[in-house]
Amino acid sequence: MKLLLATQNRGKIEEISRMLRHLNIELIKPEEEIEVEESGKSFMENAYLKALAYFKRYGIPTLADDSGLVVPSLEGYPGIYSSRFYSLDWGGKEEVQNSKDQANIKKLLRLLEGSKDRRAYFKAVICLMLSEEFYIFAEGVCHGEIAESPRGSAGFGYDPIFKPLGYEKTIAELPPEEKDDLSHRGKAIRKLSHFIEKCKHSIFYQRAHSN
Template sequence: MKILVATSNRKKLRELMDILSPYGFELELPEETLEVEETGTTFLENAYLKARAYYQRYRLPTLAEDSGLVVPSLGGYPGIYSSRFHSIDFGGVEHGKDPDRANIKKLLRLMENVEDRRAYYYACVVLYIGDGGVFAEGRCEGAISREEKGSYGFGYDPVFIPEGYNKTMAELPPEEKNRISHRRRALTRLLEVLRWK
């Protein structure tokens, strides 16, 4: 089954391919990136907006996901603002050419004196087909480290320690990360909804 992935993030596409390819899905990137305004107040709403917009443009079954890091001691931030956390005025703005680095720098600064370092990665995936779609959610529990470690992955991986590990997500090889990730859990549930497994 050929599916369009509503993203321009090649690292995210690689992760999705690693997880879904064994089930016979053929994933492809769109010819051009659409500017979809993420006006939703939840991960589900934003994933749905992206999936619907790309489906309406290309008329192919479209997979979209919205994901991020949730830190309860920060009131749930970065949350749906995870990719642009550095630029929103929550405890100051961080500047830099690399958004991932700026996001991490801001997160560590805000948590410098915070004892409760619990956090979780959250993902919501939407497969839009025709006049509607199906969705599924996944979580990966963990905590925020006090310093960056590791070179794998992307986003907040260098400071996220998955539950049951003493390494950050960025210190885990891709195949291990993909086995425990929030995306894997969301996609596994999606396959169950579709009765693909």
């Protein structure tokens, strides 16, 4: 069985591959990135748009993820704009010096400077598309708060400044297996894994993976 991962993000590919390694599935990385206009107004809509674009291009079952960090005290930003938060006029643009991830973090910390409400949560929505007519979603949420400064070298994105609920360490300070257990993407992938396990022997599923 083959499953295309609709992303060129190395961090996501490593995480998803690690989480699905117990299944008898051949994970395919796309040969080239497809420019997908993320015009949706939610993580679910954008996950669907990504899955559809890659499915149309490669013609095999596709898994797409859309995820981000939500900070209630910042009106829900970065939210669906998490990957390009630095470039938004809202809150003032941040210059990219070393990486986009660092620019996003710098902007977020600047906007939260002096704030006592540092609550935040990561949200991930996974779309598994077996055909243009048959697709499912799985969602995961991880609650926590924003640290005062970046810590840790593991992970990617906002991981160095996000402390999961009940933790003093940031996500970027945790070993991969521990991160998978509590992360938003880990929760969504586990839900998806249960679905795959249950339907692996269905006629439709076998047809969808016959290529």
